[in-house]
Amino acid sequence: MTVPFSWIRPEPHGIYIAPADAWVDPSRPVSRALVTHGHADHARGGHEATLATPETLAIMELRYQTREGALPVSYGETMRLPGNVQATFIPAGHVLGSAQVLLEHAGERVVITGDYKRRHDPTCPPFEVTGCDVFITEATFGLPLFTHPPIQHEIGKLLDRLAAEPERCVLVGAYALGKAQRVIAELRAAGHNDTIWLHGAMERMCRLYEEHGVPLGDLRLVSDAPSKDALRGHVAICPPSALNDRWSRRLPDPVTAMASGWMMVRQRARQRGVELPLVISDHADWHELTTTIAEVNPSETWITHGREDALLRWCELHQRKAHALALVGYEDEDD
Amino acid sequence: MERFAALLDALVYTISRNRKLALIADYLRETPDPDRGWALAALTGGLDFPAVKSGTVRALMMERIDPVLWTLSRDFVGDTAETASLLWPAPAQAPAPPSVSEAVALLSAMTRKSVAAELAALLDRLDATGRFALLKLATGGMRIGVSSRLAKTAFAQAFAVDVEQVEEYWHGLAPPYPELFAWAAHGAPPPDIDNLPTFRPFMLAHPLEDGTVDLADYAAEWKWDGIRVQLVRAGEQTRIYSRSGDDISATFPELLDALPFPAVLDGELLVRGAHQGGKTGGAASFNALQQRLGRKTVSKAMLAEFPAFVRLYDALIVEGTDLRSLGWAKRRAALEALIPRLPGTRFDLSEVVEARDFDHLAEIRAGARDEAIEGLMLKRRDSPYIAGRKVGLWYKWKRDPLLVDCVLMYAQRGSGKRSSFYSDYTFGCWDGDPDNGAELLPVGKAYSGFTDEELKRLDRLVRQTTVNRFGPVREVERTLVFEVAFDSVHESKRHKSGLAMRFPRIHRIRWDKPVHEADRIEALRALIHQSDRPD
Incomplete structure (x- = not known):
């Protein structure tokens, strides 16, 4: 018998499935890529063949202007890859189209989570716990201090601030893919039906979400606003990089908000000049990470991108076999 | 809570x-x-x-x-x-x-x-x-961006009282300050601080800019290059306060038993040397004084090598009599009368500078670079001692700044209303011949001296010529020359260039000047005064 799990190995530029000559979330062009979701650190262009959910492929097409080699795989559908490898895409609850990848070969099951969360998200189906031998988990918020509050609480903070300072606008820095649409959808769910103003970089992704059945209500571009006054008392959303940029000068004295799991830490928020921190993350917090490992109950846990050390320590304290993978290029400073 | x-x-x-x-x-x-x-x-x-x-x-x-x-x-x-x-x-x-x-x-x-x-x-x-x-x-150690002064200002704002009065009472009171709230919030009589060695807010000066004054109305004094202090003796205790009202008594223990009677005196704290005010009984450079600053305990060697004294400017209160409402000339006479009663090792008098007229004074000031580092003070002869900066009473007439041409190297975003602008600039001078492979070494940092319009243009330049990013700092292509004004330059181990400027600010932006014509380190080094170098 061969060495267990020797058919799958972490390389600096992705996880390599040797018998299928395929890569999961490779950070450089390859012949066959399995892509968990559309964020740029996971979905690169230029592969000869790309297996991903239809939503993820649509996002990649929007970003890279090409569908070449796109092979859509629906949630729950099993694909046969060369070398007797089977791949199944399972909801990860991270963003629209996000998936875990279940790989089966020689009687061994490996789940690669990509990025995931366990909280409710109106823009994508929830994470499904899938039993396996090796569980390869992300660890972006892998420190015990990260406890993401209920999103309704954070949305409430945003709406309270809007009401308290009606002469200003609240400018929310949020990832253009996923976070922005989730914040908008949750604002709508909380009964906020006013126009929400967008930075130009948000527009096409929001439209894509709507085409995939996620209604976002009345959205308009800041650049189309008739005057600064039209934005007073309104929510505007931009990518985090635009928060303190020249772009924001066109807004009426904006309250600088940021929707990110990092906002849990006061000095992080201060460093970015954030006045209204909204602890909203599309990643699993510490409790979600540890309970997911316990529920999946794998014989081995491999930990990647994030604060591997602490999650590794938790596995050690709970007598779970685990090790950290040294993959490059996955870091989520803005989530 | x-x-x-x-x-x-x-x-x-x-x-x-x-x-x-x-x-x-x-x-x-x-x-x-x-x-x-x-x-x-x-x-x-x-x-x-x-x-x-x-x-x-x-x-x-x-x-x-x-x-x-x-x-x-x-x-x-x-x-x-x-x-x-x-x-x-x-x-x-x-x-x-x-x-x-x-x-x-x-x-x-x-x-x-x-x-x-x-x-x-x-x-x-x-x-x-x-x-x-x-x-x-x-x-303790809040790290929430609130200084003690800001909190006191907020207190004054909350109850519409004068922040300088708050400062005056502050040092005589202890938390939770019941007398202070009773006075400010409920109109009770002000706290009684007569028998406590508390800080009285300083009278400050405006820059003279380009105006002139009539010396019949104004007296001139040297502006010494030490630290402004207030010496307070009351209830058998002496305290030394810095300009911000911080108690720095522990740093200068040799002064604590030097004042033999209750008083509140205003002066410049200096250490002995020959740099300011003459070879005998003079003061050393600010650099020497820096050896003494910020220490909580002081060694005997320090006390012997850098003995501190106070060069007196003014008397606020003497033996229970508050002189602050009197004109400067009367307070000055009272101060002069005190000098014989004070130990000469620890105190001297900041002399009044006599001049025939303003032009003569300008001449004296121009020739005084080596003696009185910072320039002149002009004090209205009939002005009472009023906390804060009141227009028309006191002026500081700093000597003309030194100028040097430097090249912009790094920029960082500002804060507050400048938060989206690159408004903090680090600049350097050449360490040799720029046409022969010399490199730029940073010599200072400035964030003032330009207009809002110039700031916009500088911000655009930084964004367009960024070659590197280090966290919040952007390194830019070497394309722009600043004419930098500064008060003095000193040796410093903190900077790679070995030099540190005092109060650098952008004097002019030389959009026209090629960078290889900017100054060299040696030109800047030549501006260090001989006697200013540490022995």
């Missing part, structure tokens, strides 16, 4: 100074005594609980969480109080937060033995925001 915790949280995330003032003022108006007094003490760094330190908190956490996980978390957050507030295990019972005064009473009563159990019980009564506020209040 909830209201105080909410205040701290809001302050952490507020950038605008005016909004910070409004937040604190609202809190002080709406919170009952003595809670607001304790809160004010916390904001001004006036609380100390000997049994509760950062180490105590760490030890408490280590009993509750795996030490490895604690250390990883603490490293990530960078603040013990905040890490602990986030990681404290949520208690089973509902929070029952104490008032600020109850928390202060409990913290004060804690001993090294009892702190582990008692602090834990207190933390169990609070939510995460409350725990953060409690631990900040207990261990």
Whole structure:
């Protein structure tokens, strides 16, 4: 018998499935890529063949202007890859189209989570716990201090601030893919039906979400606003990089908000000049990470991108076999 | 405690100074005594609980969480109080937060033995925001962007009183400042501070800019290059205060028994040397004085090598008589009359500079670079001693600045209304012939001296010519020359160039000048005064 799990190995530029000559979330062009979701650190262009959910492929097409080699795989559908490898895409609850990848070969099951969360998200189906031998988990918020509050609480903070300072606008820095649409959808769910103003970089992704059945209500571009006054008392959303940029000068004295799991830490928020921190993350917090490992109950846990050390320590304290993978290029400073 | 915790949280995330003032003022108006007094003490760094330190908190956490996980978390957050507030295990019972005064009473009563159990019980009564506020209040070092002065200004704003008066009473009072609130909030008579060695706010000067004054109305004095201090003796105690009102008595123990009678005197603290005011009885350069600054304890060698003295400018109060309402000339006469009663080793008089007219004074000033480093003070002969900066009474007439051409190297974003602009500039001079492979070494940093229009243009240049990013700092292509003005330049081990400027600011932006025509390090070095070099 061969060495267990020797058919799958972490390389600096992705996880390599040797018998299928395929890569999961490779950070450089390859012949066959399995892509968990559309964020740029996971979905690169230029592969000869790309297996991903239809939503993820649509996002990649929007970003890279090409569908070449796109092979859509629906949630729950099993694909046969060369070398007797089977791949199944399972909801990860991270963003629209996000998936875990279940790989089966020689009687061994490996789940690669990509990025995931366990909280409710109106823009994508929830994470499904899938039993396996090796569980390869992300660890972006892998420190015990990260406890993401209920999103309704954070949305409430945003709406309270809007009401308290009606002469200003609240400018929310949020990832253009996923976070922005989730914040908008949750604002709508909380009964906020006013126009929400967008930075130009948000527009096409929001439209894509709507085409995939996620209604976002009345959205308009800041650049189309008739005057600064039209934005007073309104929510505007931009990518985090635009928060303190020249772009924001066109807004009426904006309250600088940021929707990110990092906002849990006061000095992080201060460093970015954030006045209204909204602890909203599309990643699993510490409790979600540890309970997911316990529920999946794998014989081995491999930990990647994030604060591997602490999650590794938790596995050690709970007598779970685990090790950290040294993959490059996955870091989520803005989530 | 909830209201105080909410205040701290809001302050952490507020950038605008005016909004910070409004937040604190609202809190002080709406919170009952003595809670607001304790809160004010916390904001001004006036609380100390000997049994509760950062180490105590760490030890408490280590009993509750795996030490490895604690250390990883603490490293990530960078603040013990905040890490602990986030990681404290949520208690089973509902929070029952104490008032600020109850928390202060409990913290004060804690001993090294009892702190582990008692602090834990207190933390169990609070939510995460409350725990953060409690631990900040207990261990000091708020790091929330509020200075002691800002908190006092907010107090003054809250009750529409004069902040300088607040400063005047402040040092005679102890938390939770009942007399201060009684006076400001409820119209009670002001606190009695006559027998306490408290700080009286300084009278300050405006820059003269391009105007002239009539010497019949104004007297001229040298502006010495030391640190402005106030020496106060009352109730058998002497204190030395810096310009900001900080008590620096411990740094200069040799002056504490030098004042033989109750008084409040204004002067320049200097150390002995030949650089300022003559070879005998003169003062050393600011660089020498710097050896003495910021020390909590002073060695005998330090006292012998850099003995401190005060060159007196003014007398505010002498033996119970408040002279501040008198004109400068009368106070000056009173001050001169005091000199024979003061030990010459520790005090001398800042001489009045006699000149025929303003032009003559300008000549004296122009020739005085070596003697009086900072320039001249012009004091209206009939002006009372008034706290703060009142137009027309005192002027500082600094000597013309030194100028050097430097090349822009790095830029960083500003804060407040400049937060989206690259407005802080680091510039350098050539370490040799720029046409022969010389490199630029940073010599200073400036963020003033340009107009809003120029700032926009500079911001655009930085964005367009960025070659490297280091966190918030952008390195730019070497394309722009600044004419930099500064008061003096000194040797410094802190900078690679070995030089440090005092008060550098952008004098002119030389859009026209090629960078290889900027100055060399040696040109800047030549501006160090000979006697200014450390021996």
